[in-house]
Amino acid sequence: MQEVESAATVPRTGRRRSEALPAFFFLLPNIAGFLLFTLVPIIAAFALSLYDWPLISEPKFIGFGNYIRLFAKDPLFGQVIWNTLVYVVFYVAANLVVSLALAVWLSQEIRGIKIFRAIFFLPVLVPPVAISLIWQWIYAPGNGLINALLAVFGLQGPNWLGDTHWAMASLILMSVWQLFGYNMLIFIAGIKGIPQALYESASIDGAGGWARFWWITVPMLSPSIFFAMVMTLITSFQTFDQVFVLTNGGPGSATEILGLYVYNNAFLWFRMGYGAAVAVIMFLFILAVTILQMRLQRKWVHYETA
Amino acid sequence: MMTVNYAALCVSGFLMLVPFLWMAATSLKADNEVLSMPLRLIGSRIAFENYPRAWNYFPFARFILNDLFVSAAGTVLALITSSLSAYAFARLRFRGKDKLFFAYLATLMVPQQVVVIPMFLMMKQLGWVNTYWALIIPWAFTAFGTFLLRQFYMTIPYDLDEAAVIDGCSHFGIYWRIILPLVRTGLAALGVFTFIGYWNSLLWPLIITNQQSLYTLPIGLQMYHGQYGTQWNLLMAASTITVLPTMIIYLIAQRHIVQGITLSGIAGR
Numbered sequence: 001m002q003e004v005e006s007a008a009t010v011p012r013t014g015r016r017r018s019e020a021l022p023a024f025f026f027l028l029p030n031i032a033g034f035l036l037f038t039l040v041p042i043i044a045a046f047a048l049s050l051y052d053w054p055l056i057s058e059p060k061f062i063g064f065g066n067y068i069r070l071f072a073k074d075p076l077f078g079q080v081i082w083n084t085l086v087y088v089v090f091y092v093a094a095n096l097v098v099s100l101a102l103a104v105w106l107s108q109e110i111r112g113i114k115i116f117r118a119i120f121f122l123p124v125l126v127p128p129v130a131i132s133l134i135w136q137w138i139y140a141p142g143n144g145l146i147n148a149l150l151a152v153f154g155l156q157g158p159n160w161l162g163d164t165h166w167a168m169a170s171l172i173l174m175s176v177w178q179l180f181g182y183n184m185l186i187f188i189a190g191i192k193g194i195p196q197a198l199y200e201s202a203s204i205d206g207a208g209g210w211a212r213f214w215w216i217t218v219p220m221l222s223p224s225i226f227f228a229m230v231m232t233l234i235t236s237f238q239t240f241d242q243v244f245v246l247t248n249g250g251p252g253s254a255t256e257i258l259g260l261y262v263y264n265n266a267f268l269w270f271r272m273g274y275g276a277a278v279a280v281i282m283f284l285f286i287l288a289v290t291i292l293q294m295r296l297q298r299k300w301v302h303y304e305t306a
Numbered sequence: 307m308m309t310v311n312y313a314a315l316c317v318s319g320f321l322m323l324v325p326f327l328w329m330a331a332t333s334l335k336a337d338n339e340v341l342s343m344p345l346r347l348i349g350s351r352i353a354f355e356n357y358p359r360a361w362n363y364f365p366f367a368r369f370i371l372n373d374l375f376v377s378a379a380g381t382v383l384a385l386i387t388s389s390l391s392a393y394a395f396a397r398l399r400f401r402g403k404d405k406l407f408f409a410y411l412a413t414l415m416v417p418q419q420v421v422v423i424p425m426f427l428m429m430k431q432l433g434w435v436n437t438y439w440a441l442i443i444p445w446a447f448t449a450f451g452t453f454l455l456r457q458f459y460m461t462i463p464y465d466l467d468e469a470a471v472i473d474g475c476s477h478f479g480i481y482w483r484i485i486l487p488l489v490r491t492g493l494a495a496l497g498v499f500t501f502i503g504y505w506n507s508l509l510w511p512l513i514i515t516n517q518q519s520l521y522t523l524p525i526g527l528q529m530y531h532g533q534y535g536t537q538w539n540l541l542m543a544a545s546t547i548t549v550l551p552t553m554i555i556y557l558i559a560q561r562h563i564v565q566g567i568t569l570s571g572i573a574g575r
Contacts, residue, residue, distance in 0.1 A: 022477040023400040030391035033447025037425065038413050044424035110311070118560060119319045122326075125556050125563075127506040129524040130548040133531055134329045137538050145328050148345035177325070182567065189568035238417040241508045245528060262419040267513055272423055279420040286415050 049277035055270040066277035076253055077261075077278075083168065084257040084285075088236045091172045095232055096225070099180040103187030104217065117188065121181035128178070132245035135174045136161065161247050164254040171255050175242055183228040190224035191217065219302040226301045230293050237286050258282045326549070333357070333542035340539045353539065360543040363534070365518065369526035370551075376441045376522060377504035383442070384500045385493060388451030393481045395452065396459035397467065407456075410449040418509060426513050440514045441522070445504065451496050457569050458492030459485060495566025498559045502552060523548050 049066055053059035070077045106117050123131060138145040139160035147157035160170045198216050207215065218225070240259035243249065249256035249264070256264075258278065266275030331347045332340060333356055339349040360366070394400070395407050425444055426435075434440040462485060470480050486493070508524045515521060521529070527548050534540055556563065 018400055019398040019477070020400040023394040023398040023403075026390045026394040026398065026477070026481070027406075030387040030447050030452060033387060033443075034410070034413075034449065037444040037447055038416075038421065038449070041421040041424040041428070042413070042416055044427075045420045048424060048427075108311075110308075113315075116315050116319050117564075118556075119322050121563075122322075122553065122556065125502050125506075125552045126549050127508075127524050127527070127552060129506075129508055129527050130545045131325075133527065133541060133545050134325050137332065137542065138325060138328060140536070140538075143341045145324075145345075152345065177322075185564060185567045234415055234417075238419060240419070241506075241524075244508065245531070259417075259419055262423075263509065263513075266423045267426075272427065276420075276423050279417065279423060282417050283415075283420050286417060290415055 045276045045279055048273055049280045051273040053272040055272055059273065062273075066274050067281075069274070070277060070281070076256065079253055080256050080258060080261045080278075083253075083255060084237065084259075084282075086168060087172060087239065087255075087257055088233065090169075091175050091236050091239075092229065092232050094172065094176045095180045095183060096229060098176060099183035099228070100187055100221075100225070102180070103184045103191060104213065106184070107188045107191040117185070120184055123178045124181045126178075128241035129245050131174070131178050132242050135170075136246055139170055162251050164251055167247055167251060167254045171243060171246055174246065175236075175239070178242070183232060186224050186228050187221060190221045194220045222301040223303060226293070226297050230290060233289055233293070234286055237282060237289075258285075329542045329545055329549070332538050333540075333546050335539045337537075337539060340537075356539050356543040357547070360530075360540045360547065363540070364526055364530055364544075366523075366526060366544070366547060368519065369521050369523045372438075372520060373505055373522040373524075376438060377501045379438075380442045380446050380504045381497050381500045383446035384448060384451050385497055387447055388455050388496065389486065389489075389493065390481070391452045392455035392459055393477075393485060396456045397480070397485070398477070410452055413449050414453070422510060422513055425510075429514060434514075436515055436517050436520055438520070441511060441520070442504075445507075445510070448500070451500065454496050454499075454566065454570055455489065455492050458489040462488050491562055491565050492569070494559060494562035495569075498555065498563055499566060502555065505552065 048059075050061060050063055051059040052062045052065065102120060106113060106120070141147060141157070141159035141162065144160075146160065150157040158166050160166045194217065198220070199212055202212050202216055238259050239257060240263065243255055243257055243260050244263070247255045249260050259282070262275050262279045262282065264275075265271045265278055327347075334352045334354065335349040335356075336351060336353040339346075342349075395403065429435050429440045429444075466484050466488075467480050470484055475483070505522075506524060507522070508528065511520075511522050511525050512528075515525065518529075527544055530544050531541060534544075
């Protein structure tokens with residue numbers, strides 16, 4: 001990004017003066033909305049998290065009361081954090097592995113390959129509500145697709161979504177199926193940008209398929225992998241639709257994750273301040289993980305300086 | 307070798323599509339055959355009547371029109387505002403540009419859940435609860451749109467602007483007559499992403515509407531689920547109705563979507 005920018009903004013004679021006035025007018029419509037509907041709400045959320053506000057009565061300032069209550073007195077919150085971390089770690093890992101593997105496979109240029117890419121990407125754009133309903137039926141005990149197939153082999157499947165041992169895994173499996181196609185497309189584009197000569201000379205040196213993948217594809221693709229990992233982590237912390245429809249946090253609180261817990265607090269139990277505090281903690285998690293990634297990237301992300 | 311490759315592709319592609327096939331198959335089963343065992347993909351007769359039944363139980367036409375209106379209005383607004391601001395970030399020189407752009411990017415990290423609670427209170431103040439305004443306006447000024455279009459603008463050579471300046475063209479003229487026609491793919495990509503984002507959105511419409519006359523399709527489907535419980539054939543018919551429009555959009559705009567994702571991915575560098 002740095003490089004592109006400097007190339008595009010090289011000072012040229014005659015155009016050195018500031019263009020602040022036109023910039024102001026070009027930015028105005030977007031910035032006005034951005035301030036009002038993004039920046040102000042963000043700041044307001046932090047302020048709100050310091051209040052006790054059960055919508056029907058007046059807000060009362062309680063300092064860090066909500067946070068203290070979350071960590072010291074809310075037995076559910078620890079579980080919600082744990083669930084969220086389990087979901088995020090397994091979902092992101094599985095998403096990246098599957099999307100990378102399929103990208104390597106589908107980056108070959110053969111006839112009709114675009115149709116297959118389209119098939120794997122298809123669920124990404126479909127409404128998550130519909131996806132979750134379909135999978136609820138796939139996971140249904142008794143006659144759902146999976147258990148009906150297992151029954152053919154004389155096996156009795158569990159109640160996938162109603163069993164605390166299986167509900168989270170079922171949620172993760174569905175999410176991966178639905179969304180890996182996005183990263184897959186990013187990786188395919190990245191792989192196609194890797195110079196073919198690298199693979200050819202590696203082959204001459206006797207490198208097998210696995211070695212070429214590990215020593216050429218992965219390092220050359222590392223900027224894309226980094227980008228995909230950061231974005232997938234950010235979005236997975238916020239997961240709401242899928243869990244709201246598929247399990248609504250259940251059974252018990254086995255799949256209650258942060259995204260749902262914010263909604264339940266603020267809009268089911270009308271605890272505005274408390275819900276805002278949960279949302280702020282969610283943001284802090286995302287911030288911490290993103291900063292950590294930025295730090296770690298120096299160790300493994302390989303930027304081409306050509 | 308090639309045959310094995312294709313066979314493997316076909317098998318995996320088929321597995322990928324199984325949930326949608328299962329949806330379609332179930333939606334055409336008669337009531338008494340949905341739960342019948344052993345498993346059969348197609349029942350003894352094809353129950354097309356499930357579709358009118360599902361369609362008429364809820365005002366689905368209304369939901370679709372609502373969703374269409376909200377998504378289209380939001381998309382147009384987002385395209386206008388982001389294409390203008392992206393021009394400032396990609397083409398103009400002003401103080402604090404990098405800092406401002408960084409602030410935009412940083413908000414991409416902020417979860418929607420942080421924003422919706424204050425936004426709901428704000429909408430209450432404005433008297434916008436249960437209005438189209440509330441469904442459309444708040445999400446039309448995204449940092450993502452500015453960011454994505456800036457990436458597209460950066461690919462256009464500067465010489466074009468300079469030539470236009472020499473010809474006496476204003477900045478608005480450059481934006482309108484040179485940049486915009488050259489980033490049609492970028493606009494199309496952002497348009498599709500924004501449209502789908504609105505179309506699929508659940509959390510915000512759930513918070514801000516409680517009148518059936520304002521429901522969008524995801525809310526409608528969710529309500530349908532609540533009422534029809536586990537009448538799977540009707541539920542799958544309703545799901546098919548919900549799924550089809552996005553699939554059609556995808557088929558039409560596939561090329562733009564792929565390019566949009568590719569360019570936002572490269573932007574990570």
